[in-house]
Amino acid sequence: MLKLDKVSKTYKTGDKALHNACFEVPAGQVVGLIGPSGAGKSTLIRCINRLVEPTSGSITLGGTELTGLGRKELRRARRRIGMIFQEYALVERLTVMENVLSGRLGYVPAWRSYLRKYSPDDIALAFSLLDKVGLADHYNKRADALSGGQRQRVGIARALEQNPELLLVDEPTASLDPKTSRQIMRLIRSACQERNLPAIINIHDVLLAQQFSDRIIGLKNGEIVFDGAPDALTDQVLTTIYGDEDWTQLRGETTGHDREPEMPPVDLAEGV
Amino acid sequence: MAETPTTSNYPTRWKRPPVLLTHPAWRKVILLSGLVYLVLAVQTVEVDWQRVYLGLDRGWKFVQGFLLPDFTSRWNDIYAGLMESLTMTLTSTVAGILISVPIGIGAARNLAPAPVYLACRGIITVSRSFQEVIIAILLVAMFGFGPLAGFLTLAFATIGFLSKLLAEEIEDCDRSQIEAIRATGASWWQVVNYAVQPQVMPRLVGLSLYRLDINFRESAVIGIVGAGGIGATLNTAIDRYEYDSAGAILIIIIAIVLVVEYSSSYIRRWVQ
Numbered sequence: 187m188l189k190l191d192k193v194s195k196t197y198k199t200g201d202k203a204l205h206n207a208c209f210e211v212p213a214g215q216v217v218g219l220i221g222p223s224g225a226g227k228s229t230l231i232r233c234i235n236r237l238v239e240p241t242s243g244s245i246t247l248g249g250t251e252l253t254g255l256g257r258k259e260l261r262r263a264r265r266r267i268g269m270i271f272q273e274y275a276l277v278e279r280l281t282v283m284e285n286v287l288s289g290r291l292g293y294v295p296a297w298r299s300y301l302r303k304y305s306p307d308d309i310a311l312a313f314s315l316l317d318k319v320g321l322a323d324h325y326n327k328r329a330d331a332l333s334g335g336q337r338q339r340v341g342i343a344r345a346l347e348q349n350p351e352l353l354l355v356d357e358p359t360a361s362l363d364p365k366t367s368r369q370i371m372r373l374i375r376s377a378c379q380e381r382n383l384p385a386i387i388n389i390h391d392v393l394l395a396q397q398f399s400d401r402i403i404g405l406k407n408g409e410i411v412f413d414g415a416p417d418a419l420t421d422q423v424l425t426t427i428y429g430d431e432d433w434t435q436l437r438g439e440t441t442g443h444d445r446e447p448e449m450p451p452v453d454l455a456e457g458v
Numbered sequence: 459m460a461e462t463p464t465t466s467n468y469p470t471r472w473k474r475p476p477v478l479l480t481h482p483a484w485r486k487v488i489l490l491s492g493l494v495y496l497v498l499a500v501q502t503v504e505v506d507w508q509r510v511y512l513g514l515d516r517g518w519k520f521v522q523g524f525l526l527p528d529f530t531s532r533w534n535d536i537y538a539g540l541m542e543s544l545t546m547t548l549t550s551t552v553a554g555i556l557i558s559v560p561i562g563i564g565a566a567r568n569l570a571p572a573p574v575y576l577a578c579r580g581i582i583t584v585s586r587s588f589q590e591v592i593i594a595i596l597l598v599a600m601f602g603f604g605p606l607a608g609f610l611t612l613a614f615a616t617i618g619f620l621s622k623l624l625a626e627e628i629e630d631c632d633r634s635q636i637e638a639i640r641a642t643g644a645s646w647w648q649v650v651n652y653a654v655q656p657q658v659m660p661r662l663v664g665l666s667l668y669r670l671d672i673n674f675r676e677s678a679v680i681g682i683v684g685a686g687g688i689g690a691t692l693n694t695a696i697d698r699y700e701y702d703s704a705g706a707i708l709i710i711i712i713a714i715v716l717v718v719e720y721s722s723s724y725i726r727r728w729v730q
Binding site for chain 1: 632634635637638639640641642643644645647648651652653656657659660
């Protein structure tokens with residue numbers, strides 16, 4: 187279980203990116219974090235594994251206070267938190283297998299990881315995860331030889347290879363086509379359900395957020411302005427988060443005469 | 459057409475604004491004074507035309523020697539000098555690389571803490587502020603004539619060159635890949651090994667090969683000030699007015715540089 191208590195982050199430049207964020211995420215809950223660009227979504231999830239150092243407040247994960255941990259304890263805490271990135275953040279010149287196995291770095295000593303001598307359990311887990319994300323045959327390919335959707339699958343396998351207690355997901359579908367986006371979200375969702383794994387998914391696409399989360403948190407200017415069920419995300423709430431817009435069109439609920447003709451789906455990224 | 463009246467109100471002329479020296483008067487003053495200085499500077503160069511005329515004769519002999527090189531009569535000296543130069547080049551490049559890598563990592567702002575960064579940048583600055591010939595003169599005075607002084611000179615010069623470029627390459631690394639590896643709980647060494655090394659390796663190989671070919675050329679130059687190698691042989695040949703042997707040495711140097719150049723570009727493409 188993850189608990190945030192009055193977490194704030196003010197950058198050196200004086201930007202208040204996050205202000206008094208308080209919430210709890212119980213095991214197995216998938217939280218969609220929405221809000222306009224610059225609202226502090228990225229900062230918030232990076233504060234949790236302290237890629238960004240929070241200015242004040244406390245964050246606890248399963249009884250461990252994450253803020254104020256020393257270097258070594260921080261590494262131990264980070265390995266319990268899997269992270270999936272926007273633009274995948276795979277190490278492009280390493281193989282798919284090395285990328286997945288890098289999820290074990292927090293557990294193995296440096297000389298072992300340097301020689302790529304991972305334990306049989308780690309290797310078996312990596313193979314099983316690659317199979318699960320549908321890339322069983324690609325383990326010796328270089329990461330930069332894969333398509334966008336495939337890369338994000340490797341990113342998911344890397345995060346799960348950590349055997350995490352929490353998943354932090356930063357814009358997982360930002361550069362993927364609509365179909366691949368759904369596949370990726372479904373994959374993250376099912377991984378969480380299987381493991382009873384809580385997740386915080388920072389996402390721009392409100393429809394995807396509603397479809398794949400148990401709960402939505404809305405951020406605006408670093409403050410939580412909405413926290414509730416996906417169904418409770420009314421037009422009014424969306425307006426408080428993002429500002430005025432004709433939300434009915436976004437939802438596609440009305441099929442009025444003013445609606446633009448449906449465009450055929452365009453496959454922007456290469457297929458999986 | 460309906461469009462004509464709508465565009466007629468807009469300007470039809472556009473000129474790219476000056477990027478540098480935006481003030482029009484200052485621009486004229488600076489350009490003019492630059493020109494005046496150039497004319498004055500050229501006038502201070504004294505040319506002794508009589509000396510040039512005498513030198514033409516010697517220069518012509520040199521060209522003749524180059525056209526009819528004599529590889530045989532001094533072959534033993536040339537061979538010994540060449541071997542010495544090649545040994546000096548290879549050993550100094552290897553030693554230089556071995557020392558440059560840690561210094562380069564230390565001089566990268568995104569990997570090293572401030573004191574280490576400043577120390578390493580200091581070493582690089584010292585190494586870069588002296589030209590090879592000047593270091594060679596100093597080291598020949600310290601260690602006597604011969605290839606040891608040459609080896610030390612080239613190794614020292616390699617450090618400044620490689621460390622600086624390696625540090626810059628590390629600083630230009632994709633941040634997200636480093637962040638992703640750090641988020642798995644990896645230690646500093648593991649971050650270097652998994653996130654930084656794969657990104658900079660092709661460049662490091664390319665720079666090392668480039669330095670190998672610079673070191674060979676430099677070994678010819680520093681030989682002239684007494685640091686051994688083919689340069690010493692070349693110097694002796696010129697001192698004895700044996701321009702045909704000197705021509706042969708120059709041809710060999712050019713040939714070796716060409717071979718190294720072509721093979722290094724091939725290897726660089728291969729490691730991409």
